[in-house]
Structure formats: C-alpha cells, structure tokens
C-alpha cells in the first residue's frame with residue numbers, strides 16, 4: 417500500500433487534548449480526576465482458537481503470548497505482575513491511578529471460580545490505586561455466569577469488557593481464523609451493556625481482503641453496537657504468527673502510515689461522536705515486529721489524525737451524523 421510518508425510530523429503535546437475526536441486520556445482525567453495508566457496483566461488464560469475447542473493456531477495475527485505480555489509463561493504470578501505495575505504507576509505521580517487490564521488471551525474462557533480468583537488479586541488496591549478493571553475476551557466466550565460475576569464486581573469498581581470484533585465481515589473472520597461472527601460480537605455487547613458493564617470494541621485496519629471500505633464498515637458496526645469505547649490499530653506482522661508465513665510468501669501487504677491515517681480518519685468519522693477512542697495504534701517490540709516498520713512514533717499518529725480531520729473539515733461521528741440526516 418503506498419501513500420506519501422509523513423516525515424515531518426512531530427508529536428504535539430496539545431494533541432493530548434484533541435478537539436476533533438474523543439481521546440482516552442482527557443476522558444480518564446475528567447472521569448477519575450487524576451491521570452490513569454493501564455497495568456497490563458497476563459492471568460495465564462487460554463483461548464478456544466488455540467486449544468482446539470474452535471480452532472488451532474490462533475488468529476492469524478496473534479502471537480503465542482495471546483496478544484499480551486507473556487508474563488505468565490515467564491513465571492510471573494499475577495499478584496507480582498500487579499505489584500510491579502502499580503509501582504510503575506506510582507512513580508508517575510502520587511495521584512496517578514491505574515486500570516487493571518487483563519489483556520492476554522480470552523480472560524472469561526475459564527471457570528467462574530478461576531475468574532473470581534483472578535479478580536480477587538485486585539481487591540487490596542480497589543479504592544486506592546486501581547480505579548477500573550478491564551477484561552479482554554472473545555465475544556463467544558462471555559457466558560451469562562461470567563457476566564453475572566463481572567456485574568457483581570462492577571458494584572465495587574467500574575468493570576469494562578473488551579471484546580474483539582477486529583473486522584465486521586463474517587467471511588473474513590473465518591479467513592483470519594478468528595472463528596466467531598459479527599452477530600456473536602453484537603450479542604456479547606448487548607448482554608454486557610444490559611448488565612451495566614462498560615464495553616470496548618477492538619478493530620484492526622488493513623486485514624488481508626478488507627480494505628478502506630472494510631474499515632468504514634467495521635466502524636459503522638462498532639457505532640451501531642453502542643460500545644462505549646473503541647480500540648483500533650493497523651495490521652502488524654509479528655514473529656511466530658500465521659501472518660508471518662503469509663507475509664514471507666508475499667500474500668500480505670501492510671499499510672504505510674499515510675494510508676493508515678487516511679483510513680483511520682474515515683473510521684473515526686463513522687464512529688459515534690460519544691464513543692471514546694482508547695487506542696489508535698498498537699505496540700510491538702522491534703524484535704517481534706516484522707512489518708510495517710514505521711519511522712513515526714505512535715504519538716505522531718494522534719497529531720496526524722487530528723490534522724487530517726481538520727484538513728477535511730470533519731470530526732468524529734460526522735459521517736454517521738450525515739448518513740442519519742433525512
């Protein structure tokens with residue numbers, strides 16, 4: 417995919433408070449009255465795409481750490497991970513707060529007893545450093561029993577359920593070995609919202625066979641689902657993934673930063689204006705990342721998004737609002 421590289425962009429701290437899209441950091445500050453940082457946790461869960469219940473090998477872009485830190489396999493117990501993470505947050509300021517983010521694998525793909533045990537690790541820190549729990553999972557592994565438990569915790573501390581949609585196309589969800597449907601996602605969001613839980617939907621732009629219109633379609637599905645927050649990022653080819661093999665065979669193109677910003681701007685225009693953008697890029701270590709190798713920092717992408725919305729004279733939700741007008 418070719419588009420001009422944006423070589424001259426430098427992160428503008430003013431973009432911490434963008435005016436044309438709803439960014440997470442200012443929303444957290446308004447909501448919790450303090451800077452809030454994520455503490456990524458690996459509870460050693462699994463995933464039905466890896467253990468054979470649904471599939472094997474995982475989603476094509478997912479590495480063997482289940483898109484997480486890999487801390488569990490390195491032998492770091494959950495309580496220790498949390499302790500270290502909260503210490504890092506404390507170093508960022510006496511008033512800094514934390515979201516305990518259960519990131520790796522499908523965190524509700526465990527027994528209710530195990531889910532309760534995992535959540536209990538946060539208990540000593542609720543009301544002090546931890547201000548929210550965020551539980552990442554697949555839409556087809558969110559049982560009513562899990563929702564009941566999360567709703568109980570939601571009475572103590574805000575609980576968000578993070579659900580991967582990734583792409584709003586059932587055929588592509590099969591092609592990338594995700595093996596759930598768009599309807600599964602919509603149903604999971606509806607059931608989580610009915611329990612009063614916060615909801616966040618994930619999307620990946622640039623998946624093979626999707627394209628620019630696909631990015632718009634995924635945004636429209638996320639908007640219609642009513643998720644409170646949205647995480648988006650560009651397709652990244654990581655080592656030890658199925659995608660690595662496809663990429664080495666020349667079957668995968670990745671987006672340059674200019675193309676990604678154009679597609680991301682379309683995506684943001686299609687969202688609901690009230691939805692909070694939790695993320696617009698993703699992280700990977702230099703060792704893990706094979707492509708694309710961008711030369712701009714992820715913070716620069718925020719500046720580029722705001723600049724592109726300004727250049728177009730649009731903002732988050734403007735395409736959705738225009739489509740709704742008679």
Ligand code: SF4
Pocket residue numbers: 462463464465466473474475478479482483520521522554594
């Ligand atoms: S569902 Fe999540 S953990 Fe499982 S293979 Fe896909 S991205 Fe990885």
